Amino acid sequence: MGTGSKSNTTTTPTPTHGDRLASGSHHRVVIIGAGFAGLGMAIQCQQQGISDWVLLEKADDVGGTWRDNHYPNCQCDVPSNLYSFSFALKPDWSRSFGWAEEIHQYLQQCTQDFGLNPGIRFDSEVTAAQWDDAGSCWRITTADGWHCTADVMVSGHGPLSAPAVPDIAGLDEFSGPVFHSAHWDHSVDLEGKKVAVIGTGASSVQIVPGIQPEVDELLVFQRSAPWVVPRPDRPVSERRKAIYRRFPALQRLVRQAIYWSRELLVVPMAYRPSLLGAGEAQARAHLARQVRDPELRAKLEPDYSMGCKRVLLSNDYYPALAADNTSLVDERIDKVGTGSILTADGVEHEVDVIVLATGFHVTDHPMADRVRGRDGRTLNEHWSESQSAYLGTSVTGFPNMFMIIGPNTGLGHTSMIVMMEAQFAYILGAFDHMRRTGTEVIEVRPQVQRSFNEELQQKLDGTVWASGCASWYLDDDGRNTTLWPDFTFRFRRRLARFDPGSYTQR
Numbered sequence: 001m002g003t004g005s006k007s008n009t010t011t012t013p014t015p016t017h018g019d020r021l022a023s024g025s026h027h028r029v030v031i032i033g034a035g036f037a038g039l040g041m042a043i044q045c046q047q048q049g050i051s052d053w054v055l056l057e058k059a060d061d062v063g064g065t066w067r068d069n070h071y072p073n074c075q076c077d078v079p080s081n082l083y084s085f086s087f088a089l090k091p092d093w094s095r096s097f098g099w100a101e102e103i104h105q106y107l108q109q110c111t112q113d114f115g116l117n118p119g120i121r122f123d124s125e126v127t128a129a130q131w132d133d134a135g136s137c138w139r140i141t142t143a144d145g146w147h148c149t150a151d152v153m154v155s156g157h158g159p160l161s162a163p164a165v166p167d168i169a170g171l172d173e174f175s176g177p178v179f180h181s182a183h184w185d186h187s188v189d190l191e192g193k194k195v196a197v198i199g200t201g202a203s204s205v206q207i208v209p210g211i212q213p214e215v216d217e218l219l220v221f222q223r224s225a226p227w228v229v230p231r232p233d234r235p236v237s238e239r240r241k242a243i244y245r246r247f248p249a250l251q252r253l254v255r256q257a258i259y260w261s262r263e264l265l266v267v268p269m270a271y272r273p274s275l276l277g278a279g280e281a282q283a284r285a286h287l288a289r290q291v292r293d294p295e296l297r298a299k300l301e302p303d304y305s306m307g308c309k310r311v312l313l314s315n316d317y318y319p320a321l322a323a324d325n326t327s328l329v330d331e332r333i334d335k336v337g338t339g340s341i342l343t344a345d346g347v348e349h350e351v352d353v354i355v356l357a358t359g360f361h362v363t364d365h366p367m368a369d370r371v372r373g374r375d376g377r378t379l380n381e382h383w384s385e386s387q388s389a390y391l392g393t394s395v396t397g398f399p400n401m402f403m404i405i406g407p408n409t410g411l412g413h414t415s416m417i418v419m420m421e422a423q424f425a426y427i428l429g430a431f432d433h434m435r436r437t438g439t440e441v442i443e444v445r446p447q448v449q450r451s452f453n454e455e456l457q458q459k460l461d462g463t464v465w466a467s468g469c470a471s472w473y474l475d476d477d478g479r480n481t482t483l484w485p486d487f488t489f490r491f492r493r494r495l496a497r498f499d500p501g502s503y504t505q506r
């Protein structure tokens with residue numbers, strides 16, 4: 001890697017040692033985003049002796065999705081023991097499935113324990129990142145005008161970080177509060193109000209039981225019914241916490257057991273969708289147990305194969321829908337009036353507050369408009385047909401750039417941290433290669449990226465995700481550009497060693 005001596009074309013004086021976060025500075029590595037991906041990358045850099053990294057975070061705190069999502073009842077649907085860094089185990093998770101607040105605190109603790117704060121610049125939303133081919137560096141600018149250059153840029157901006165507001169006629173003219181699940185407005189008192197929740201995905205199934213006891217009337221607008229299975233969540237006993245504290249190896253063993261049990265889920269999803277019948281039977285039994293009213297139950301029967309969209313875990317979603325103050329509306333929304341939502345059947349539903357649990361811009365994330373590669377075109381322009389990368393990490397035309405949780409690295413069955421840690425190892429391998437060989441610039445070969453994606457798309461054919469439902473896993477052309485279609489150990493194996501032969505180098 002370079003020596004940290006790139007000059008900047010602006011007039012800002014070159015900062016002296018100690019001005020790590022000064023505008024106009026140059027760094028070996030600039031990392032975008034202080035969620036699991038960015039923080040993990042910073043820790044790994046630190047541990048590998050790469051001290052000249054800077055992390056740019058748009059908000060005033062670390063935590064990523066677990067900072068932004070603080071809606072009532074926000075939890076994680078991956079077991080806590082697996083939903084943490086392997087190099088920073090937490091022996092005292094309060095529950096087997098963590099609450100958002102506790103995961104956020106875990107990331108704050110990691111930031112403190114690994115001494116990351118001096119390298120993080122908060123309130124620094126990256127508005128432009130441009131590869132300068134002559135200078136062999138990235139030129140990065142933030143919303144407040146701060147700028148820097150970097151030998152290497154690692155983006156951990158998070159695929160689920162840009163809330164999607166639905167294009168529903170009249171939504172702008174609604175007179176009451178309207179907010180997205182990822183921008184929960186706690187100043188709005190829901191007590192005694194008629195509240196509409198639009199959407200029935202992973203966020204909604206947590207929000208609905210979270211607010212149902214408090215509101216006067218709850219209207220849940222469903223476009224498609226999700227598959228819901230029981231959530232085997234329970235408090236972690238003090239005894240177990242003490243054992244984990246004393247014997248970390250035992251906690252690692254339990255973590256491994258959880259990891260492998262979840263890997264088994266890849267078999268029905270990616271290899272034998274016919275095996276999903278057993279899971280569907282379990283979900284139907286769960287529905288039958290929790291919803292007695294046959295009319296409501298019929299509305300809640302999904303009409304696509306289980307796993308095609310994310311399978312949801314909840315013990316309290318169905319009971320909240322069956323409560324006297326809740327109505328499930330499965331008619332298409334026509335438009336929003338100043339104090340109501342009108343559905344296609346002509347019914348006007350009066351509401352005071354609208355909650356949009358309508359998901360995120362995943363295949364059209366705004367960051368892809370801000371990053372410009374070797375030819376001056378943005379990632380989005382490169383991806384005009386479809387987003388793609390090599391190993392979800394490198395993109396041809398974008399030298400010295402690595403993405404964490406880039407295209408086709410998403411999972412429907414286990415912890416994303418498994419994927420991130422595989423990427424950390426690969427990126428560190430690239431850094432090491434550059435340092436050892438004195439290589440300044442690497443860029444994945446177009447043919448390598450193409451072959452990788454052909455193989456990936458072939459693999460996706462025949463999986464449950466291609467079984468015909470509309471989901472955020474697919475882009476506008478119906479191409480799955482978000483999920484890794486195989487066991488995660490295969491991803492880990494593939495990224496275990498950096499492969500310089502796949503890259504042009506200079």
Ligand code: NAP
Pocket residue numbers: 075076077078160166167168181198199200201202203204221222223224310333357358359360470471472
């Ligand atoms: P989502 O899964 O994309 O769900 C969005 C919901 O809004 C869907 O039910 C969708 O209907 C509906 N919708 C979207 N646009 C609409 C419109 N114009 N009119 C009516 N309905 C509309 O979003 P999410 O629930 O926020 O979850 C996103 C992802 O975040 C999850 O898949 C998961 O990966 C992650 N997440 C994880 C957790 C966790 O516990 N770890 C919790 C929350 C979220 P259709 O289904 O018909 O499209």
